[in-house]
Amino acid sequence: MDRGRVGLLVLTVVLLGGCAQETKVTRVDSEVVTDLSGRWNDTDSRMVAESMVKEALGYQWLNNFSSSKHRQPVVVVGTILNSSHEHINVNTFVADLERELTNSQKVTFVAGKGDREELRTERKEQAMYALEETQKAPGKEIGADYMMKGSIATILDEAEGTKAVFYQVDLQMVDLESNAKVWFGQKKIKKVVEKKRSIF
């Protein structure tokens, strides 16, 4: 190969080097597990919500309530406390829980605290501005029978670039009348994240 061709080849490589894509987006199914950093992610949130709601609805308290009151229990999701080392978006997890509970068709689900405030404001405004026959009256909200609340906690251990993250999600169903805990569920996830100290 003469010098001119080598030069041309080098020039082509240099020029094409600049054409490499910096950002690449690939659309994947939302069910696909994408563990990138080892942190709490959408997959964890969804999987924990699904399995815990399934477990919660499989216990005897539901049948006991239905047979004694002849109706479905009314459930509200309360505070899920983030006691972890990460800024977990608890709202996403709460939304996952709400979705699973509602879609189960085994309980009647009522809006949580934040949503209720908004609905009440809307009713107040209806009382002032809407046609009388279309106004929704106050004092007709359905009171919840049970509140689901809980926490997400982590235990972290790290040495020499290897990190073990242990997530523990505790959820409980509390009877709003008697404060009795009718169900207590726990889900644990353990992840090991390994980082290489040096690469070429």
Added chain:
Amino acid sequence: MSLLASSPTVSVPARWGIFISTQSFFALLAFVLLAGCGPSVNRYALIETSLRAHNPKGADAIVQSAEKEYGDKSRLLYGMDRGMTLHLAGDYQQSNAVLEQAEEELDRLYTRKIRTETLAFMTNDTALPYEGDPYEQVLINVLKALNYAVLGQWQDALVEARRIDHRLNVLSDRTTEKNAYRDDGFARYLSGILYESTGEVNDAFIAYRKAYEAFEATRTWSHTPVPSQLPIDLLRTAEALHFTQELSGYQSLFPDARWEARQALQELAQVVVISYNGRAPRKEDRFLDIPISLDALQLVLLNRGFSQSERNRGVDTVMYGLNGQVVRVALPRLVPQKTHVPLDRVSLIPDNGTPVTVNTELVHNVTALADKALSERMAVITSKALARAATKHAMAEATTRGAQQAAGKDAGPWVGLLVGLLTKGWAVASEEADKRSWQTLPDEIHLARVWIPPGHYRVQPSESHDALLPETMRTLFLGPGETAVLIQRVMP
């Protein structure tokens, strides 16, 4: 063909097939030798001027506009500097977003790239990505915790407190030397305050205890005594938890301390004042010129031997490059910029009632920490710099001889001279210490916490110290059991 080639007047045919014209050669020579000698605008001086003029948004704009100047290798430093200026400008959400990115960058930097390390060995340590000293890494989480606390997002502030705990635990496991920086009294103390403010009394007690131990362990070099409030906090939380053994232990340790029961304080509101006082130390180059022949020794002696960074590096480069027998080593030197304000003061003026004046006290001596961090790393920096200087000299020598031989008998002597000047001059010119540090930090961090009756207050910083207090913090409205965090910047 080389990209450097123009239509040559006198061409130097080299055996590796590159034609370099004499004009291009001298242009390249001048560029390489004088690189790094040009004056650079000191952005930290500009930031300081903005802060003095009570314009923290201007200070932030200076950092933001310099993002490209920081470069890829100092992305962490950019995040830290920007996180601080945004914090001072009162943009706490944005500050946290930037600091979160900085923390992620820090995580990535755990993995070192061998080619980057090699490049840094061939040039200087500034080619390495900036990782920050351990105390700076802890301060990222401290700043984030404060941002969340000011925003009233207490659960998120606690996430940062847990991260501080984890970071310090990993650091403590990694560091074997007892006297080293392996725990952080201030970070622990702040964590305790955050835990107690959210009702997590047990976690607060543990954090206070660790803070006390850390302050005691680092006392000799941090020049930071145990804050006078900390024993009171320890006693109060120990009592609230019914830890009788710990309570009696601390009572005998602090016989004069008087505290109010936690229950009584819950009826009151709490104000935590964080005061950033003065300027963090900066780093300078300290050049050590090592002669490896007698005439080089004379030259170095004539050139004042041990030089300061203010010297004209271009002249040194050409002179030592021509001589070819001087090896230069650059080491960083810490220049403290101590504050003259011993304590900061804030007045809380209620709508009716008597004003409360709060005196802060030293809790974090950044200059002492920077000094400790540099001295801990100095042995490694020095041995690396010496090895690098020796390698650079040997390579320059080999290149010069190679070029002389390649040029043949006629052109050999002057090609050797030019290549020697270029390579040895480069070896001297490229030597530079890593002078990067989180310079938007203060010299000292002061803290005060006070419990006051709930109500509406006007906040007035001490006029004598020209303190900078964000506009949003000029007034406070506090309910029982609530905590407000006040941030102020005091310039010396």
